[in-house]
Amino acid sequence: MLFNKRSALRLTAISLSYLALSATTALAETKIDFYYPVQVGGPVTKVIDGYVEKFMAANPDIAVAPIYAGNYNDTTTKALTAAKAGTPPTVAVLLATDVFTLIDEDVIEPVGSFATSAEDKAWIDGFMPAYLKSAQTDGQLWSVPFQRSTAVLYYNKQAFKDAGLDGEKYPTTWEEMVAAGKAVTAKDANGQVTRWGVGIAGNVGSAQWLFGALSAQNSAKLVNDEGTETYLTDLKVVEALQFWVDLSTKDGIHPPGIFEWGTAPADFLAGRVAMIWHTTGNLTNLRKNATFEFGVAPFPGHPTPASVLGGGNLYIFKDASDEQKAAAFKLIKFLTSDEILADWAVQTGYVAPRDDSWKTETLKTYMVEAPQALVALEQIPDSVPEFSTHENARTTKILNDALAAALTGNKTPAEALGDAQAEIDKVLKPYR
Amino acid sequence: MSNATPANSTVTVTIGAWFLALLWVSPLLYAFWAAFHPSSHGAPFGLFAPLTLDNFREVLAAAPFPRYFLNTFLLVTLILTCQLVVCTMAAYAFVCFPFRGSEVLFMLVLIQLMIMPEILLVENYRTLAALGLRDTILGMGMPYLASAFGIFLFRQTFKSVPKELEEAARLEGANPLQILLRVFVPLAKPTYVAFGLVTVSYHWNNFLWPLVVTNSVETRPVTVGLQVFATVEQGVDWSRVTAATLLSVAPLLIAFIIFQRQFVQSFMRAGIR
Numbered sequence: 001m002l003f004n005k006r007s008a009l010r011l012t013a014i015s016l017s018y019l020a021l022s023a024t025t026a027l028a029e030t031k032i033d034f035y036y037p038v039q040v041g042g043p044v045t046k047v048i049d050g051y052v053e054k055f056m057a058a059n060p061d062i063a064v065a066p067i068y069a070g071n072y073n074d075t076t077t078k079a080l081t082a083a084k085a086g087t088p089p090t091v092a093v094l095l096a097t098d099v100f101t102l103i104d105e106d107v108i109e110p111v112g113s114f115a116t117s118a119e120d121k122a123w124i125d126g127f128m129p130a131y132l133k134s135a136q137t138d139g140q141l142w143s144v145p146f147q148r149s150t151a152v153l154y155y156n157k158q159a160f161k162d163a164g165l166d167g168e169k170y171p172t173t174w175e176e177m178v179a180a181g182k183a184v185t186a187k188d189a190n191g192q193v194t195r196w197g198v199g200i201a202g203n204v205g206s207a208q209w210l211f212g213a214l215s216a217q218n219s220a221k222l223v224n225d226e227g228t229e230t231y232l233t234d235l236k237v238v239e240a241l242q243f244w245v246d247l248s249t250k251d252g253i254h255p256p257g258i259f260e261w262g263t264a265p266a267d268f269l270a271g272r273v274a275m276i277w278h279t280t281g282n283l284t285n286l287r288k289n290a291t292f293e294f295g296v297a298p299f300p301g302h303p304t305p306a307s308v309l310g311g312g313n314l315y316i317f318k319d320a321s322d323e324q325k326a327a328a329f330k331l332i333k334f335l336t337s338d339e340i341l342a343d344w345a346v347q348t349g350y351v352a353p354r355d356d357s358w359k360t361e362t363l364k365t366y367m368v369e370a371p372q373a374l375v376a377l378e379q380i381p382d383s384v385p386e387f388s389t390h391e392n393a394r395t396t397k398i399l400n401d402a403l404a405a406a407l408t409g410n411k412t413p414a415e416a417l418g419d420a421q422a423e424i425d426k427v428l429k430p431y432r
Numbered sequence: 433m434s435n436a437t438p439a440n441s442t443v444t445v446t447i448g449a450w451f452l453a454l455l456w457v458s459p460l461l462y463a464f465w466a467a468f469h470p471s472s473h474g475a476p477f478g479l480f481a482p483l484t485l486d487n488f489r490e491v492l493a494a495a496p497f498p499r500y501f502l503n504t505f506l507l508v509t510l511i512l513t514c515q516l517v518v519c520t521m522a523a524y525a526f527v528c529f530p531f532r533g534s535e536v537l538f539m540l541v542l543i544q545l546m547i548m549p550e551i552l553l554v555e556n557y558r559t560l561a562a563l564g565l566r567d568t569i570l571g572m573g574m575p576y577l578a579s580a581f582g583i584f585l586f587r588q589t590f591k592s593v594p595k596e597l598e599e600a601a602r603l604e605g606a607n608p609l610q611i612l613l614r615v616f617v618p619l620a621k622p623t624y625v626a627f628g629l630v631t632v633s634y635h636w637n638n639f640l641w642p643l644v645v646t647n648s649v650e651t652r653p654v655t656v657g658l659q660v661f662a663t664v665e666q667g668v669d670w671s672r673v674t675a676a677t678l679l680s681v682a683p684l685l686i687a688f689i690i691f692q693r694q695f696v697q698s699f700m701r702a703g704i705r
Contacts, residue, residue: 033647038660041669043494045660067647070659078644085558087566262668285669 030327031063032090032320037075037312038068039147040281040348047347055334062327072312076101079317083107088317090328096134096313097388097396099142100227104390109318112141114329123333131353134385135313137226143313144336145353147344149279150307150376150383151213153299158292159184159195159274170297174217174243177275177300181253184274197253199273200244201261207403208387208396209308210277213299214240216306216384222399227389228431232399232421233414241406241413243302249409257408268294279310280376281349287370296372298379307383311350342366351376389424390431398423463674470671487675495657496649497679503569504653507642508635510573515631516624519582524612526583527590528598538587544580550640557644567647576635582627589623590616622701629695636684654680 034052038044045068052066069075072095079092088107102108115124124132124141131145157167163183171177181197188194200210215222220236223229231237247254255273265282267273269289277299286294299307314332316325334340341352342362357363358377367373389395402420405411411419468483491497526538556575557566565571593616601611617624639655646652661669661676688695 041672045495065647068660070643070656071662074643074659077640081554081557081644084554085561087561266668266670 029061029063030323031065032324032327032331034064034066034331035069035075035079035089035092035094036066037070037072037093039071039312040350041285042348044348047344051335051340051344052331055331058334059327059330062330064327064331080105080107083317083319086319088319090317090320090324091331092315092317093146093312094143094315096143096145096148096309096311097386097392099135099137099313100388100390101392102315103137103142107318108142108315109325110140110142111135111144111314111316111329111332114316114325115141120333123336126338126354126356127336128353128355128380130309130380130383130385133225134309134388143315144332146312146314146336146341147348147350148309148311148313148353149281149350150309150379151210151277151299152280152307152375152379153275153297154268154278154282154286155180155275155295155297156184156268156271156292157295159271167293167295170295171275171300172298172305173300174302178247178251178253181247181275182251185253193252193255195271196255196273197251198247198275198277199255199259199264199267200247200277201264202244202258202403202407203260203262204397204400204404206261207258207407208399209310211241211244211399211403212308212384212387213277213306214244216308217299217301217304218243219302219304221384222387223389227392228428230389230395230399230421230424230428232402232417232424238414238417240302241403241417245406245409245413248407258404279349280351280373283370283372284349287372296375298375298382305379305382307379308386309380309383310386345373351380389428391427394427395424398427463678466670467675467678487671488679491661491672491676491679495660497654497657499649500652500654500657501683503651504636504655506569507573507653508632510569511576511635512628512631514573514577515579515582516628518578519586519627520612520617522578522583523586523590524616526587528608528611541580541583545584549575553641553644556641560645566645567651569651572642572645572651572653575641579631582631585623585627586620589620593619622698625694625698626701629698633684 036048045066048066048068052064056062056064067089069078075092076094076098079089079094082088083105094102112124115121124144127145131148132141135141135143135145153170155170160167160180160183163186165180165183171180177198183197184195185193185197186195200214201207202210212222215237218236218240220234220240221231222237223231244254248256259273261278264273264276264278265285268276268278269286269291271292283296299305314335316328316332320328336354338352338354338357338360339362341354341357342360344350345352345357346362346366352358352363358367387396387399398420402411402416406413406416410416467487468485470482470484470486522541526534552575560566560571560574563571565574597615597619598611601615606614637655638653639659642653643656643659646656658676658680661673
């Protein structure tokens with residue numbers, strides 16, 4: 001049986017070489033660093049660690065170090081510092097609005113350039129166009145959506161009913177919102193307001209976000225797609241700010257001055273404000289702590305109902321080896337798979353930015369539990385990207401300062417926005 | 433009234449002092465209140481609001497705080513030890529061994545006081561990366577192992593030590609190191625305590641640099657770990673934030689209460705307030 005013996009030998013040899021091969025690939029591990037911020041409550045770091053472990057179990061040749069790096073600002077500082085020193089993370093979750101800054105610093109590589117196969121292209125097409133938009137510029141796709149949010153209107157149904165309104169009918173236009181706000185605003189015997197109609201957060205960091213929604217509702221645009229031009233002196237934009245200021249000065253339904261984002265949920269829960277504009281990420285918190293019935297509604301319009309998108313994308317950094325970048329791309333595809341995004345949405349309250357995620361069992365079950373989450377989904381096609389330009393930190397600050405000046409009555413809306421536009425023009429001049 | 437009696441003015445001063453003290457301590461008092469109550473009872477102060485330890489339980493479950501405390505403790509100990517040694521030697525040299533250019537050198541040290549450490553973030557990071565010390569406690573402490581403030585402070589203190597004491601020690605046959613350890617250091621003890629307190633509290637609270645250089649649980653200090661509770665996007669959950677804050681300041685607070693007398697006296701003598 002010489003033949004058999006020989007073939008047996010051959011088989012052994014082949015299997016041995018296979019073993020050796022797999023042994024070498026197991027040794028040649030690709031190591032990548034993954035920076036991510038924590039912006040919402042809950043055991044977020046544990047959830048991320050869990051995803052990464054799952055990914056490494058499926059890809060034993062890749063070792064991912066998930067590194068929690070504070071909030072968005074901290075993570076950007078950390079990533080940029082590391083990149084400047086030549087040791088950047090390979091993947092990071094950073095604000096979608098940071099795209100121009102990261103391009104100008106020349107530290108990121110477009111994610112789209114890795115998607116070469118038909119399968120990869122289909123994966124990119126699976127993201128909702130509204131969310132992809134904030135990552136596209138210069139004909140490139142620079143990042144992919146991961147932890148995305150959008151703002152919605154939360155309203156106190158009990159307060160609506162107490163004021164003689166229909167608790168199921170939410171305001172769909174500015175006029176209706178003002179009317180409802182006037183109806184639900186309550187005062188005590190001394191004329192002190194005990195419940196305000198509506199609260200729109202105007203503190204630094206939130207003002208420019210929600211103002212983006214106000215402008216879009218008034219059919220205006222704050223910034224062009226290239227991030228080089230802002231349109232703050234547009235009459236429609238000024239009108240939007242005038243409306244916001246009037247809510248408190250003329251209609252008397254908005255707390256005077258600046259309403260704080262951070263304490264808005266507490267104010268809503270305590271019944272001090274009947275309607276708040278806040279992130280979908282707050283749904284879990286409000287559902288857990290509300291002692292009254294509340295509703296979630298899409299934003300009103302004037303006449304176009306519109307909201308604004310926010311949150312973070314996954315970026316790949318430039319200064320890494322090709323193997324590392326390929327591994328990073330694999331990780332990104334894993335983290336944005338329908339199942340993971342669905343689970344991430346349920347665990348954190350973020351909006352899954354892929355249509356197919358919403359068809360998974362995980363999200364279907366969740367929507368039975370919390371049908372309010374559907375409002376966010378329906379509103380997305382009508383939503384605009386967040387304010388984002390080159391030198392984003394500076395322009396955003398200028399805009400925020402202008403909004404604060406108008407809200408506190410130091411300047412008229414037209415003055416404030418005019419001054420801001422002139423300042424931003426100076427900052428953005430080199431990019432035009 | 434212009435003819436205010438001394439008794440009257442003491443009363444005014446006492447009332448003023450109490451008012452300022454209450455104003456100053458109120459955030460801490462609120463932290464105690466919020467940390468021991470459920471978040472639904474955080475804002476309106478009800479005397480009979482239920483007490484709870486859940487906030488602390490949640491906080492401790494959310495991050496490996498014991499490890500973070502150990503890291504902070506190691507970091508602060510390393511920095512304090514090195515600063516005391518380096519600054520003492522440098523100050524001693526400036527005071528007792530004048531050499532050509534020592535004035536210029538001292539000016540350079542003073543100039544360093546005026547540089548904000550944040551400006552050097554990228555440069556420091558680059559140096560550490562080159563040394564392979566990223567994500568280590570030694571690396572995190574490295575930029576702070578010497579302190580211009582410490583050198584300045586010790587130099588001023590050593591200068592105020594009477595020359596006669598030093599000369600007497602020399603007559604007794606003490607060598608320079610013995611003079612430093614037996615004469616200068618004991619006389620500067622209040623300054624050492626005051627400087628130690630300033631340094632410990634500064635590095636206990638330091639945030640940006642540790643955040644940038646640390647990557648893992650094994651090196652991350654408490655301040656960076658705490659940031660996980662500042663979940664601004666969803667609004668602020670004061671109960672958990674205050675519980676985490678109390679946990680992180682507790683060691684310093686307890687130490688301060690125990691050694692309060694010594695600290696206050698040291699500050700009076702060292703002239704730092």
